[in-house]
Amino acid sequence: MTDSISRRPATVGVPLALRAESSAQACFICDEAILRRLGIDLAHPGVMPFSVPPEQPPGPFLDIHAGDWETSAMLAFDPDGAGWPDPPQTPTQPREMKMKTQVAIIGAGPAGLFLAHLLKRHGIESVVLESRSRAYVEARVRAGVLESGTIDTLNNLGLGERMMREGLVDNGLDMRFRGRTIHLDLPGLTGRSVKIYGQQEVVKDLIGARVAEGDPLIFDAEVVRIEGPETASPRVHYEHEGVARTLDCTFVVGCDGFHGISRAAVPEGVITTYTRNYDFAWLGVLVKAPPIPDMTYTNHDRGFALCSRRSMSISRLYLQVPASDRPENWSDAQIWDELHTRMFDTDRTEVKEGEIFQRDMAQLRAFIASPMQYGNLFLAGDAVHIVPPTGAKGMNMAVADARVLARGMAAYFSGGSRAGLDRYSEECGLRVWKTIRYSSYMTGLLHRFNEHSPFDRGMQLTELEFISQSEAAQRTIAEQYVKLSDVAD
Numbered sequence: 111m112t113d114s115i116s117r118r119p120a121t122v123g124v125p126l127a128l129r130a131e132s133s134a135q136a137c138f139i140c141d142e143a144i145l146r147r148l149g150i151d152l153a154h155p156g157v158m159p160f161s162v163p164p165e166q167p168p169g170p171f172l173d174i175h176a177g178d179w180e181t182s183a184m185l186a187f188d189p190d191g192a193g194w195p196d197p198p199q200t201p202t203q204p205r206e207m208k209m210k211t212q213v214a215i216i217g218a219g220p221a222g223l224f225l226a227h228l229l230k231r232h233g234i235e236s237v238v239l240e241s242r243s244r245a246y247v248e249a250r251v252r253a254g255v256l257e258s259g260t261i262d263t264l265n266n267l268g269l270g271e272r273m274m275r276e277g278l279v280d281n282g283l284d285m286r287f288r289g290r291t292i293h294l295d296l297p298g299l300t301g302r303s304v305k306i307y308g309q310q311e312v313v314k315d316l317i318g319a320r321v322a323e324g325d326p327l328i329f330d331a332e333v334v335r336i337e338g339p340e341t342a343s344p345r346v347h348y349e350h351e352g353v354a355r356t357l358d359c360t361f362v363v364g365c366d367g368f369h370g371i372s373r374a375a376v377p378e379g380v381i382t383t384y385t386r387n388y389d390f391a392w393l394g395v396l397v398k399a400p401p402i403p404d405m406t407y408t409n410h411d412r413g414f415a416l417c418s419r420r421s422m423s424i425s426r427l428y429l430q431v432p433a434s435d436r437p438e439n440w441s442d443a444q445i446w447d448e449l450h451t452r453m454f455d456t457d458r459t460e461v462k463e464g465e466i467f468q469r470d471m472a473q474l475r476a477f478i479a480s481p482m483q484y485g486n487l488f489l490a491g492d493a494v495h496i497v498p499p500t501g502a503k504g505m506n507m508a509v510a511d512a513r514v515l516a517r518g519m520a521a522y523f524s525g526g527s528r529a530g531l532d533r534y535s536e537e538c539g540l541r542v543w544k545t546i547r548y549s550s551y552m553t554g555l556l557h558r559f560n561e562h563s564p565f566d567r568g569m570q571l572t573e574l575e576f577i578s579q580s581e582a583a584q585r586t587i588a589e590q591y592v593k594l595s596d597v598a599d
C-alpha cells in the first residue's frame with residue numbers, strides 16, 4: 111500500500127500525516143483493521159474511524175485527509191494484495207533504506223551543489239543530502255557577487271546560460287566617506303570585472319540541472335551521524351520522511367554550513383578553530399526600485415551601508431545594525447532615513463525608494479577551522495570558514511573549495527592516487543586565510559566600531575584618504591575583490 115501522491119509507504123505516510131507538526135485535522139479510514147495495520151492508535155485525536163457495513167468490500171482507494179481539505183492526500187489501497195503498478199520513480203526519491211555511492215555530500219548550498227556537478231563531469235557518482243526543502247533552499251536570499259573563477263566554473267559546467275543572460279556585469283566598486291567617493295575601475299585596475307547574480311539564483315540553476323539530469327539530490331533529508339569517517343567505508347546516517355536511512359560511500363563531504371554536523375564528527379583535538387565575532391550585523395533588504403549605478407560601500411559616522419543590486423529594477427541594500435537587532439524593529443521610513451544619511455544622499459534623490467519586499471539579517475563573523483579533512487571526511491564552504499560579508503567572498507570561497515576537492519577526487523578515482531586529496535587542507539589553507547584577511551580588512555575599514563577611540567576613527571578615515579590618493583592602494587583592493595578565489599582545476 112503506497113501513498114498515491116508521494117509514493118511513501120502508507121505505514122510511513124499516514125503516521126507522518128498525523129504528527130502534530132503536519133497540522134492534520136482529520137483522517138478518515140474505512141476499516142479499523144487497516145488502521146491497526148498502519149500502526150495507528152485508534153484513540154489518536156486526528157483519527158475519526160467509522161465502520162463500513164460488512165457486506166460492502168473496502169473500495170480501492172483509501173481517502174486520508176491530512177491538513178486542511180485542499181491539501182488532503184489520497185492513499186491508494188490494494189485490497190487484493192496484487193499491488194498497484196508503480197508510477198515512474200523520480201530519481202530524487204530514494205526507495206531503499208540503504209544506499210551506496212562514491213561520494214556522500216551533506217548540504218545543498220553552493221559548496222555541495224557545485225561539488226556534485228564537478229564530480230559528475232569527472233564521472234564520479236554522488237548523493238546530495240539536504241535537510242531543508244527545495245523551496246526553502248531556493249528562496250534563501252544571500253549575497254550575489256561572482257568572481258571570475260566562479261563565473262568560469264558555472265560556464266564550464268554548461269550551467270551558466272541564465273547567469274550570462276540575467277547577471278549584471280559590475281565594472282566598478284565605490285567606497286564613500288566624508289561625502290566623497292573613491293571609484294575603483296575594476297577592469298582598468300585588474301583587467302577583470304565581477305558579476306552580480308544572486309546566490310539563490312545560482313543555487314536554483316544548480317538544483318534544476320541536477321534534478322533534470324536525474325541525479326540523486328534528496329531534500330528533507332537530515333544527516334544525523336557520520337559513522338567511521340576515518341575508515342575506508344564511512345556510513346552516513348540520515349532521516350528522510352520519518353525513516354532512518356543510511357548511505358555508504360568512499361568519501362563524505364560536509365558542505366553543511368557553520369551549524370552543520372560534519373565538523374562535529376571529527377574527534378576533539380583534531381581541528382583548531384579561529385574566530386572573531388563582531389558585535390554588529392547587516393540588515394539586508396530587497397527593494398523594487400532602480401539601483402544606483404555602482405556597487406557602493408559607505409563609511410559614515412552612524413555606521414556602514416551598502417547599495418548593491420539584483421537587476422536594473424531591484425536594489426539590494428544593507429545597513430550595519432547592532433548584533434542584537436531584529437529586522438522587524440525597523441520601519442520602512444527608518445530604513446530609508448538611515449540609508450540616505452549614511453550614503454550622504456542629503457536631498458534623497460540618489461538612493462531610489464520603493465517597496466521593501468524582503469528583509470533579512472546576517473551576523474558578522476570570521477571563522478576558520480583547520481584542517482579541513484579527517485580520514486575520508488572532507489569539509490568545504492561555510493562548514494569550515496565564514497567570512498564577514500564585506501567583500502562578498504562567501505560563495506566564491508565555497509566554489510573554490512569544491513574545485514580543489516573535485517580535482518583531488520578525480521585523480522583518486524581515475525588512478526588511485528590520494529596525494530591530491532591528502533593535500534586538500536594544505537592547498538586551501540593560504541587562500542582561505544587570505545580571503546578572511548581581506549574580508550576582515552574591508553570590514554575594519556568601512557564599519558563603525560563601538561570600541562573605536564577618536565584616534566582609531568582618525569586612522570580609519572586616514573586610511574580611506576590614502577586609498578583615494580593612491581592607485582597602488584586601489585589596485586590592491588580591486589585585485590583582491592575580483593580574484594582572491596582563483597584556483598587551478
Ligand code: APR
Binds near residue numbers: 239242331490
Ligand atoms: N543534513 C543535511 N543538510 C544539512 C545539515 C544536515 N545535518 N545541516 C545543514 N545542512 C544544509 C543546510 O540546510 C544548507 O542548505 O547544508 C547547507 C549548507 O549550505 P550553505 O549554508 O549555503 O553553505 P555553503 O554551501 O558552504 O555555501 C557558502 O553560503 O552561507 C552562505 O555566505 C555563505 O555564500 C556563502 C555560501
Ligand code: PHB
Binds near residue numbers: 418
Ligand atoms: C550583495 O549584492 O548582496 C552584496 C554585495 C557586496 C557585498 C555583500 C553582498 O560585500
